[in-house]
Amino acid sequence: MVTDQQGTPVGRRVFLGLLGLGAVGVVTGAAVQGWLERAVGPIVGRDPTGLGALLPVGRFRFYTVTGDFPDRSRADYRLRVDGLVERPLDLSFADLTAMRRAEVTRDFQCVTGWRVTDVRWAGVRLRDLLAEAGPLADADAVRFVSFDGAYTESLTLHQARRDDVLVAYELEGEALSSDHGGPARLYVAPMYGYKSLKWLERIELTRDVEPGFWEQRGYDVDAWVGRSNGRSDEAT
Amino acid sequence: MAVAPAATTLRPSDPPILRFDVVERVVHWATATLFVTLMLTGAALYAGPVSTLVGHRDVVRAIHVAAGLALPVPLIIGLIGRWGAALRHDLRRINRWIPDDRLWMRRRTRGAARLGKFNPGQKLNATFLGASIVLMVATGSIMNWFDAFPLSWRTGATFVHDWVALGVWLAVGGHVLFALRDPDALGSMLRGAISARWARTRRPRWYEDRTGMPAERLKTSR
DSSP: OOOTTSSBOHHHHHHHHHHHHHHHHHHHHHHHHHHHHHHTHHHHHHOTTSGGGGSSSSOOOOOOSSSSOOOOOTTTOEEEEEESBSSOEEEEHHHHHHSOOEEEEEEEEOTTSOEEEEEEEEEEEHHHHHHHHOBOTTOOEEEEEETTSSOEEEEEHHHHTSTTEEEEEEETTEEOOTTTTOSOEEEETTBOGGGSOSSEEEEEEESSOOOOTTGGGTOOSSOBTTSSTTOOOOOO | OOOOGGGGGSOTTSSOEEOSOHHHHHHHHHHHHHHHHHHHHHHHHHOHHHHHHHOOHHHHHHHHHHHHHHTTHHHHHHHHSGGGHHHHHHHHHHHOBOHHHHHHHSGGGGGGOOOOSSOHHHHHHHHHHHHHHHHHHHHHHHHHTGGGSOHHHHHHHHHHHHHHHHHHHHHHHHHHHHHHHOHHHHHHHHHSEEOHHHHHHHOHHHHHHHHSSOSOHHHHHO
């Protein structure tokens, strides 16, 4: 009699097949994900049922380098602008929102492959903040510090003065949550997401560009989307 | 499997049959608890509305990572020792597909299939969830300790983790639905034994293996 402990080892084949698929997915997932974001992302964004939002496409992922998501209320928030400037600033959240408001609606592209299309950001142009502080003649770069205690970023002064670089405090019309880097973060529209430092605490004018957290770990300092980090994403 | 000597003296319709021994039940419920913990904390990490509702992202993340690392432990402990004989036998049953499983897969021939202890759906479910443990622990580890791996692997690991998670929700959801529709089967995962009638009608090949009695008594008496 055939017992059910004999027969074809289909289970083992399926099991090993799944592990093989998983390994292929880890190695090629970056490319597949990029393709999915472009092909499916826009459809999911417009999906009226909202069920598409459950799919792992066209959505933000939340990263922190400290393993902890720093939380600071708008009331406790301070932003300093100092270094090579004529007038160092120490701003409260209210000071920030009292400045001229700017909006930018652009894609958010992560260097790890995912992309969120048409994200609506609001805040203050970094250019306006810098003008308020008045960079000294020998200032040629801007360094950013996060209150997570670990993350830093930097831009050339020229890059920092672009129209599409914000100190953002609203996302899609709502207060920027802690997950997204609130109360205020940097948004550098034309560059990969790692430039858009979260939990912004300090803006320091410096003589030279100092590589940021990820740049010390191999990412490109000039992080133009599609023209850096060996990637060929469409520009945002 | 050896037929218990006492089996021939039993009246096949009466005494319940042990379906899952205590080791298998403990492994099942420990793994189930970890799976549910991971699915809920995973949802809180992944889905925006749930994230904002739950908050405490650092705590949720710590629970998710700890439960993830613990996920394979009950199964490994259950399998390695002398106590794991029943679990190892069932694993072999899940691995091996008999011709009747193929009959069962087609609706037209399903009635003719004389199944062993598990039906093909249960086999596929167990195989997928077993593979998902390996895949999720591996990709989760790459995501958590990304410094040690190439950059593109982190994206790839996230990609695999996301889609397997979707599969796990479907597989566990389906498993729970089927269990609720079959109280006898669900009860046997709590108490161990199942009625002889259930075994004889639903899993005749397993019934014969366990009792040494023919499952289709009515047919032979005719």
